[in-house]
Amino acid sequence: MSARECSNGREDPVKALLLLILLSALASSLLFSIPSYSQSFVTGTVVDEDGVAVEGAKVSLWFGRKHFTSALTDAEGFFELEYEAVTGYNVSVYADDPSTPGVDYLPVWVQFADLLEPGAVITLRPGASLLLEGDVQFVFSNSIPENLLYAVLEPDSGGLMMQYGVPILYGSHERGQSYFLDLESSHLIVPAGKPFILEVNSSILVVRMEVYSFEVDEHRSRTLGKGELASLDVRSYSIGFNLEIVSTLMDEVKARIDYMVEKGFYMVKERSTTATAEGAFSDAQSLLSAGRYVESFGFSKMSYIDLAQVRARIINMQADATSSVYIIVVFLALTSTTIAFLLTNSDPTKILGSAAVYACFLAVLYVAYPGSALVPFMGFLQAGVLSLIGSLFLAILLPRWMKGASRRGMVPLRNILVPIFSMAKRSIRRRRLRFLLTLISITVLVMSFVTLTSFSETHDLLVRRISAAPTPVNGVLLRTAGYSFETPAFLPEGGVSLEWLIRQPEVALASQKVENLPSIRPVTTLNGVRIYGVVGFDSDLEDNVLGLSSVLEEGQLPSEGGVVISEDLRDTLDVDVGETLLLGGMELVLEGVFDDASIWALRDLDGSSYLPGKEENINPPEEQPMYQIVRCETDEIVLLDLTTAMNLPLVRVSRIDVSVNEGVDVGVLAERLALERGYWAWSASEAGVHVALMGSYLEGKGLPLIVPWTIVVLNVVVTMLNSMYERRKEIHILSSVGLNPSQIGTIFVAEASIIGLTGGGIGYLMGMVLYKGMSLFGVALEVEQKVSAFWSLASIGIAMTAVVMGAVASLRSSTVITPSLQRRWRISGEKEGVFRPWEIAMPVRLLPEQVPYFKEYVLGELRALETDMTKKTSMIKVYEDGKALNISFVYSSASPTVGELYTRNTLIITENGEKEVEVKMSSLGERQWSHEVGSMVRMIIMRWSTSQTRVIGSGKD
Numbered sequence: 001m002s003a004r005e006c007s008n009g010r011e012d013p014v015k016a017l018l019l020l021i022l023l024s025a026l027a028s029s030l031l032f033s034i035p036s037y038s039q040s041f042v043t044g045t046v047v048d049e050d051g052v053a054v055e056g057a058k059v060s061l062w063f064g065r066k067h068f069t070s071a072l073t074d075a076e077g078f079f080e081l082e083y084e085a086v087t088g089y090n091v092s093v094y095a096d097d098p099s100t101p102g103v104d105y106l107p108v109w110v111q112f113a114d115l116l117e118p119g120a121v122i123t124l125r126p127g128a129s130l131l132l133e134g135d136v137q138f139v140f141s142n143s144i145p146e147n148l149l150y151a152v153l154e155p156d157s158g159g160l161m162m163q164y165g166v167p168i169l170y171g172s173h174e175r176g177q178s179y180f181l182d183l184e185s186s187h188l189i190v191p192a193g194k195p196f197i198l199e200v201n202s203s204i205l206v207v208r209m210e211v212y213s214f215e216v217d218e219h220r221s222r223t224l225g226k227g228e229l230a231s232l233d234v235r236s237y238s239i240g241f242n243l244e245i246v247s248t249l250m251d252e253v254k255a256r257i258d259y260m261v262e263k264g265f266y267m268v269k270e271r272s273t274t275a276t277a278e279g280a281f282s283d284a285q286s287l288l289s290a291g292r293y294v295e296s297f298g299f300s301k302m303s304y305i306d307l308a309q310v311r312a313r314i315i316n317m318q319a320d321a322t323s324s325v326y327i328i329v330v331f332l333a334l335t336s337t338t339i340a341f342l343l344t345n346s347d348p349t350k351i352l353g354s355a356a357v358y359a360c361f362l363a364v365l366y367v368a369y370p371g372s373a374l375v376p377f378m379g380f381l382q383a384g385v386l387s388l389i390g391s392l393f394l395a396i397l398l399p400r401w402m403k404g405a406s407r408r409g410m411v412p413l414r415n416i417l418v419p420i421f422s423m424a425k426r427s428i429r430r431r432r433l434r435f436l437l438t439l440i441s442i443t444v445l446v447m448s449f450v451t452l453t454s455f456s457e458t459h460d461l462l463v464r465r466i467s468a469a470p471t472p473v474n475g476v477l478l479r480t481a482g483y484s485f486e487t488p489a490f491l492p493e494g495g496v497s498l499e500w501l502i503r504q505p506e507v508a509l510a511s512q513k514v515e516n517l518p519s520i521r522p523v524t525t526l527n528g529v530r531i532y533g534v535v536g537f538d539s540d541l542e543d544n545v546l547g548l549s550s551v552l553e554e555g556q557l558p559s560e561g562g563v564v565i566s567e568d569l570r571d572t573l574d575v576d577v578g579e580t581l582l583l584g585g586m587e588l589v590l591e592g593v594f595d596d597a598s599i600w601a602l603r604d605l606d607g608s609s610y611l612p613g614k615e616e617n618i619n620p621p622e623e624q625p626m627y628q629i630v631r632c633e634t635d636e637i638v639l640l641d642l643t644t645a646m647n648l649p650l651v652r653v654s655r656i657d658v659s660v661n662e663g664v665d666v667g668v669l670a671e672r673l674a675l676e677r678g679y680w681a682w683s684a685s686e687a688g689v690h691v692a693l694m695g696s697y698l699e700g701k702g703l704p705l706i707v708p709w710t711i712v713v714l715n716v717v718v719t720m721l722n723s724m725y726e727r728r729k730e731i732h733i734l735s736s737v738g739l740n741p742s743q744i745g746t747i748f749v750a751e752a753s754i755i756g757l758t759g760g761g762i763g764y765l766m767g768m769v770l771y772k773g774m775s776l777f778g779v780a781l782e783v784e785q786k787v788s789a790f791w792s793l794a795s796i797g798i799a800m801t802a803v804v805m806g807a808v809a810s811l812r813s814s815t816v817i818t819p820s821l822q823r824r825w826r827i828s829g830e831k832e833g834v835f836r837p838w839e840i841a842m843p844v845r846l847l848p849e850q851v852p853y854f855k856e857y858v859l860g861e862l863r864a865l866e867t868d869m870t871k872k873t874s875m876i877k878v879y880e881d882g883k884a885l886n887i888s889f890v891y892s893s894a895s896p897t898v899g900e901l902y903t904r905n906t907l908i909i910t911e912n913g914e915k916e917v918e919v920k921m922s923s924l925g926e927r928q929w930s931h932e933v934g935s936m937v938r939m940i941i942m943r944w945s946t947s948q949t950r951v952i953g954s955g956k957d
Helices: 003-033 237-264 269-287 293-343 347-368 369-375 376-400 414-431 432-452 495-503 539-546 565-572 594-599 664-679 703-726 728-737 741-776 788-819 848-867 925-947 948-956
Strands: 039-047 058-063 067-074 077-082 089-095 110-111 121-124 127-133 147-153 170-171 189-193 197-203 209-216 231-232 452-469 475-479 508-515 524-526 529-530 533-536 552-555 562-566 580-583 585-592 611-617 625-629 636-642 652-661 680-685 688-701 838-846 869-880 886-893 902-911 918-924
Touching: 058 110, 067 077, 089 231, 110 121, 110 788, 147 189, 170 189, 189 925, 209 237, 231 495, 237 269, 237 293, 237 414, 269 293, 269 848, 293 369, 293 376, 293 414, 293 452, 293 664, 293 741, 347 369, 347 376, 347 741, 376 594, 414 432, 432 703, 452 664, 475 664, 495 508, 495 524, 495 652, 508 539, 529 565, 539 652, 562 565, 565 585, 565 848, 585 594, 585 636, 611 948, 625 652, 652 664, 664 688, 741 788, 838 848, 838 925, 848 869, 848 902, 886 925, 902 925, 902 948, 918 925
Parallel strands: 039 121, 127 231, 533 636, 562 585
Antiparallel strands: 039 077, 058 067, 058 089, 089 110, 127 189, 147 170, 147 197, 197 209, 452 688, 475 652, 475 680, 508 533, 508 652, 524 529, 524 580, 552 585, 562 636, 580 585, 611 625, 680 688, 838 918, 869 886, 886 902, 902 918
């Protein structure tokens, strides 16, 4: 080691010592520089209005909502509070004489700075206690207020009553004094010997959190004595406030109805519903006067629901009528053009006829359709002109521009639309009487549908029977709306909802059951064993309602810190009652074991299994997973105390079982809870299990008209079928000139379209006129007016359906008697022996002069398949056998690797003696292969029937 290195080694300890001394000095200086709050005292005296000292008054020091210290006044009313030297304190003073039933003095809040002056005196005014009973509810919400703020007001000015500059406020709201005074939120301390008004402010969630206020003027003229205890049922005022809401809504609805009637709407159904709501409103008022608050609120809510639905319907009807008038204008333009084209031939007369008919339709529409009065007249007129121009363009010009090129010799249907509609028009005009009678039938059908029927969605209280079997337990089970085992929806956890439920006079007790959300993964483990289901409850309450202890094989139901498992799970874990188990990260004592079969058989009040659910893959392992919620096995669940279960993840309240007091009708209670709170409520009793819920259903009026409607439709179908059979010769002629069955069937569809569009348009317009007539003559038919454009389209649909059914039947028939292919066919009958061929009729008839062209076409198609890579033809021969022309061929798989198809076939072309040629085929092979070759030949025939070769051939002859 060098001398320099030795020198550095000796200097290092010295430097370290100096650095330590420096840091110590610095720390000491910082320590002495930190300010410390000195302890101080504030004093004062509490007296009453006469200056008499108040002994035992509690004086408390607060910083925000944090309590620091309190002191009681002595016999001279003197107090002394110790505090730290910071600012921002508030001081509360509360005094009561325990010998009186109520609180004797109004609480006082003073600023801390006011007590720093020597000799501070706090004067207490006399007070009394007011206990509020009943719950505040609102007809427009299923929720109850999140919090309530009660404000004491001056009766003359209506302003807040002050005490030392601080308003007198109580309740569960954070601004209320109840928290600081350790009082129930419904216990109010009000001034004694002085009138006051109580303002109730309710914070409630509607769409967002909103505040609704009403006043209680019970003590506007009547005062309370010092220390007096009075009670007040707040429902007498909250229901009155609700009735004011209903009354305001009723006035609004009546005004809307009057406005709609003035515009020409048919409002009989809306008036009837409003009258029903008015009756419920009157009943609610009578029940309120009689002090029957529960029933009064129920009728109030029913009235509100009915009125709200009427208002919503009127608003939607007005909006629909305003927007639909333009659509109906277009619809009538198409109807007018159809009528004009049916009556005239030349383009100029078609245009003039369309304009004339359309002008009449628009005039009738403007008078009869109420939506016309809601739009500007010039807008209505412009829409009419544009619609007429558009319909004429579609009818005259568009068909000339939409022709397409032929593909593989097949003529596109759109190329012959104009000739097809011309043929349909001529057919209708030749059969004018039949057309007129059919049109009248369709028009009456549509008119009766529009005017005499009504379909609307109604929201109301629904009661459904789940089971007729009597239950051993009377009670009500509550779940959140929309719950199902497959899609569980859980209730809010405890809180105001459960507290509200327990306060109801019909309820003896309420037991919550909590479960975990179903999952494909275990929610926790018990000593390493996977647990998929956790059930928690208050053991005493659950046993009282369901007799849950009956499923125990050993031990007791779980208490806090305990767990109950199944016999199978106990055997798996090899444990005994009393041992400690590890559930996730919690140590729990095994307190009981339940019988597996007993808990499987246990049913809740709604008849459902008591076991929770889990997600399970129901597909085989090699397939894509598909998960479904199923019941957990008994060795996959644990039963816990409610508090213990709520500490686990994904555990929520799944239902509440309610045990009722003696003499309570559980069905009535379930309906009330469903109406007031929106629960799905199951009632279990000797009458079975029923569920009550607020739901929507489709209400139909005029449904008995279905019978005459059916008769009308059947008559139309018969008429169309008769028309088809009368026109067999015409169909043969159309077939002979090259029209395939789809084209021939399109002629029938075109006729149906003309009748349907015309009948639908006229029927809808007459329906609107009939509404107007019923309104003028006071005919009160409870139907909802069909002003929406949807109903005009539905009118076309009904008319088209009635006539197209006959047209479709005609189309199916035409494919049998014309040169075509039926898309769906089968080999009928059985062949006589194994080596006998199948006889297959081909749906085609030829003229003798068409046979050479047909033969050449078929041969070309068959030879084209000789080189096919999957299924090919071979050994194609043509020969004559007497008067029959035969084309034989083999149709088989191209190689053994692509199938086992093999058939020997002969296409036989023979005259039938009626100057027509028939075609059939014999096929030797298995039934399925013969069916396949039959389908192939039919496809060839269909292509030939629409090919240019056939048309040319026919033309040459």
